[in-house]
Amino acid sequence: MRPSTFKKNVLATNIAILLGSVVSVGAYAADEAAVDENIEKIEVRGMRASNKAAMNEKRFSNAVVDAITAEDIGKFPDKNIAESLQRIAGVSINRGFVGEGAEVSIRGVDPNLTQVQMNGQFVASTAWFSQGSNDRGFNMDLMPSEMIAGLEVYKSPVASLDEGGVGGTVILKTRKPLDLDKNTVYFSAEGNTNTLADSEYGVGGSALYSWKNDEETFGILAMVSSLEQIGRGRKAENYWEEGWSASGIAGFDQDRTRDAFDITAQFQATDDLGFVLHAFRTNVDATNTNQNFLVIGADADSMTNTDGSRIAPNGLPLTGTVNKANWLAQDTNTRRAEMTSSVVDLTFDYQGDGYEVSGTIGKTFADGGNGGNANGLWGQKIDGINGITVDIDMDLQDSMKLVPNGVDLADASWQDFQGGSLARTELEDEEVYAQLDSKILVDWGAVSSIETGVKYRSHDNTYRGFGATLGDTSHITNINQFADGTLSDFDEVVTGGTPTSYVKINGESYWNALNSAVTSWDEQLGNYSKIEEDIFAAYVQGNFDGEYYRGNVGLRYVNTKTTGSAYNGNLTAIDSSDGEYSDFLPSFNLAVDLADDVILRMSAAKVMTRAGYSQLAPGYSGLPSEPPESGRYQTRRGDPGLDPFRATQMDIGLEWYYNESSMLTGAIFSKDIASFISTKTIYEDLVDVPVPGRYEVVVPDQGRGGKIEGLELQWQTSFDNGLGALVNYTYVDAKGQTDNGDSIVLPGSSRNSFNLTGFYESDIFTARLAYTNRSEFFAEGTAIGAGADSFDAQDFLDASVTFHATDFLDISLEGVNLLNEITYQRHSTGAETVRVITDNGSRYTLKAAFRF
Template structure:
């Protein structure tokens, strides 16, 4: 590995602290300068005491108005009162932002035409370790929004254009979540709340609560804040879905004229039920021994438990004995067919997972000293996260008349037959199913076949950093200061794959293998928003009884989990960032200009044939930026910005090593040599502030993106790939490669106004033309990005009540299904809230999320067949809060 002068700054954790100390006599604050100055920006204008919708909008608008760059903000309406139930739900109200929903709540955000993992989510200006519980999903860099309670956040600021002192890594935008500080609040500020939540999918009442207390000394030099919240909700989703990739599983019959059968491996009627519990804790202490010195320590702990059961009744077309009455569409996909009965081509598959958890610990030490002509600050911190899904059960129940007691029963060497396995399906719209003879609501018609093999995962993530910043005040007509800083950041992500040995699970049959012995009733009214002959009712497993049984098998050693080395990997990144930036201003204009340099050393490790394989890569990026604001008048601001940005690729793409098939001369794997995404971008916009709480704005933005990752095949030399060494240089290797590019062009329009009679509205519209160019020059939409999106909110507020109804709509977008890309239809959602100020400090609230229980409908992009029909249900919350 090469060594340069800059490389010598690549330090371990202890040396990082020493580096920060050499730039400051104190180990001092706080966030990167741009984020620390979210407070100083408010010092330029009247301080707004935030309580209520109108005051919250005014504070958010002030943040936008007086920022040098292009920034949008959301401000809490009071202590413990954020505008939405989830941070992600609130972010979707901002122009240029759309959200990703997997299980009802928002888990990721898309900003200005880029994927969720290409946006940065910071907590008080710093990165936070994050993992995921979903064992089948890719390991991305997205901060999981499900972890964070909205009640402890005082403001959310979205930086759509970068500044040199902002931490790098955002291709779309940087979201900074700001929590409260004790010296900013009145002494003896306390808030308690209680809430009951209910989802219409499962009709269970769950109790939640929160507390915040803040104290400071009489001289206001020392303060302590403590906050804790616990949220419980039984929710999930109902899905009519396809399982597995689309392919031809029955060839055309030339003799009979029967067309080929092309479709998904199986069609499922899914009922996913989770008992979610989210806890958030914060402890902050501030010490200001003098007017120009401040120290702070912050500790956060977030935990998310998600034990769940996923019931899925499958009709497995690909396991049938053949197909008749086949009707194909113009794309060659089978819209309708009757599948002939075969062994285990009808499967009821309940999956029980009780060990599902994510948690985060974050600790920050910071401080700041302000001199007459300079300001120095520093911060050290560390956050850790672990999460994933361990243990569990995934069983197969098949028609009781199918031959044999288990899959591959040796008593039937020539195969096993089925009597009741026939069915007809229609995939032209939401899946329709007609059974030949089986009654899925009769538990006695199903029997246990096997406890299937499946994989679970554990993820571990650690982030540690040390940072120092200095700002010199200048006596210059235009340039007001020079800022400089250095940050050392160490990032380590590990994914451990665990798999049950198939030899331990095949033929795992309990006594009394009829589902009637294990059932606790029948699902009814599934997929209530979808009409037709859908599978909306079937007998279900008693998951508690079954889990007790499975737990005993684990304890007895009859079910064994082993590490899957081929899917286990680790990625370490040591990053050094140095920046310089200057703020400028003159008559009617202001802004900043800067340059950030970041050097990254990346080490990826994994396994090939159970042998550790390591690869180290080093790259650097120069990231210039300029933000300019011109005050055309007291009420009109014209903005322009230009910058270069970068975003590191997903962890799962960086996995080293290859899985080699010597006989076929092919191999598949990850690619540690992937380059980071890079983009040049520019913005121009105008803002008209026509009252204290009213805004009309328009903005145009463009991005030119390089190093877009696509998984492609290429000829490489791979030792051992081929039947003899002469063929090793002809190996066909499929792996992700930085071989594409992309373009984003967008328009954002925003209008908000508050009337004197208490009414007001907020609206915004975003148009995004976002596409990538593949290595074969094909054009594709960027996954997760809608071309059009619209948000609108209407509110009313007086001394007794505040009410709001919000509407969110997005046009179609490309998503990722079980095994292939899918096209999602447009989606809309209505939310509403009502708050009664019953007493001076007592509020009673009623909120509803997804009031009309909208459905996400998706289709396969190749054959135009139905993929998923997803229903999340409506969520209601009744709460009471008291502040004293």
């Protein structure tokens, strides 16, 4: 039987006692002498030094690793961690609802197969978008960049590294007090805005204090951060060919507030024995309002067709005039989304005479969800009598036309309340972990040390949904009750007389009005799912070196037991089903010094990533509590017995470090994917559900396999005049086969991507200009239904300028998406018409930082 939460805590306590016993025995038995290591020390104080530190981390690593190093506290290159990661060769990112970096793809692999850790451990996180998949990805919005000392991107694994990254592993590193000067102080204040925000500003700040005693044996570091981030999105959405004849213009506003703290206590009990207690917590209020003005349910028989109009598969002309439809209305959704993530762990390390022992026990917990989605429909039917018609052109490549006749979208008087609903999702994610590692120095020819370790993880992920029963809503009559000006700035996404502004709703006021009518909250049992995993891993790794070479070879064994629980079709009882699999994951890394400044690097490994929680959940999630206005009945279900993603990877590269701050490197890589999981949509007639009907059901599809091959090139240099550059290019060819043999392009893969970064640094002035390009790619989008779509090529230009006013004070200005890139999302079915066009505006941040 799977351990309860109480049993998990008892287990963690027992392991802590065991680890303490190991340390005590080792401490008394060992000599006072510690093992000296040849480590290059780099005092990082500027952008040039930061780039040099990252380059050296790559150069001296025994695996294929790239790094980003914060040059000082609060000086991580970008406000958004994902947007910094895209500067690394082979790394691309997907952007979320407000255009910020959200997901990381490494070497053309689906972002869901990228593992993200903090200090080498999993961090629990949740999401707020109820139509999105519940996966294992780390939510980049949760982590303030000021709290990051640096990060590492492992493109090739080592046996001592946790399994789980078919694409790669990103490790975020936080600071420790004994690494900083005594009484280090840092604080900052900033303001930010978006060009679509109508003079609205977000403000925030961070503060850090780090202390250690004179003996440098004990220290405490505390950092807090609070920030309101202004996010906007203006969209045109075209679902005309998807069977429910709806299209419109949408505005998404999210003023996200994030509060976070990080506390680290470090105790160096002896020269050989040290402890680190780390606690991290972050809370994100992601309240948002989405307003979508739609034509819904057009009647094809009554449409006036434009001559030569192309007809969609559902029989609807793509160009003409809509004379009858279910609605011309705003579909508004306000979500009081909130997410919290916490980490607490204790780490020790002991260095004995010829050996090292280290261990960690910890727990990470997250909860979140949409906080209650208040949906409302405001408008009128198009009935052929009230004089309302709509001219449409849904056959455009780069725009959309939707011109209402007989009404003004900016006029609230005709936008009557047609009904609403209130529903919420609740997610919990929890992991208890314990590991013990050892390293023994040996003299076995080329083998210099042996590393071994064991790790246990107990993981629970729970998804629940609740629907509100509404009583009297007669107090809600017209959108004018909640009007808050107009939504505008749609000029970039529509054409041909389409309105570029309409009535803006005060989402919070409407949420409160709808909530006041709630008579009860009832759990939507069909949405319940729980995934429980017990994971045991053990490894052995040999490290070797010689006069002209170094590397490692290892084997990691991992066993995964999964139980998935959900309500049966009649919603009368919870059914559970199990899955179990084991993997042996060998790895090999070799670096050969062809010359003092030239390295030949080779690696090979087997890797795996477990399926996402939505893919494992056996029940039907996202079932509606009442018939949807759109007429689309949609749901998802998974399978706890799914095999993980598995792949065999190899790469070979050549690195030339032609001076102390410059490098030129190239690598070719290959991933042979033996199994992967994609999705497909099937249709099922569901009877024993709250709203019976014929549903579009998104289900996991166990693919036959795939192949990813590619090339990476990168160049980094710094000149004596303060100028410098970082340039990289990646080519990826990624293809796969579904279970029925159909060829597909694997998600997350762009054929070509490159980054150009130029910078200048002097004693009083630092500037950076960064350009990023990626070709078209396939990924989960932000459209209604949250399906996978094809995205057009994207280009982003970012810049930052910092004035070093004094030795202690910096004033900086950062601009993101300076070219105001408009993104295009197209149907995964191959239809040429655009599905979603998005304008997220440009973001600007002004910041003052003080440190001493």
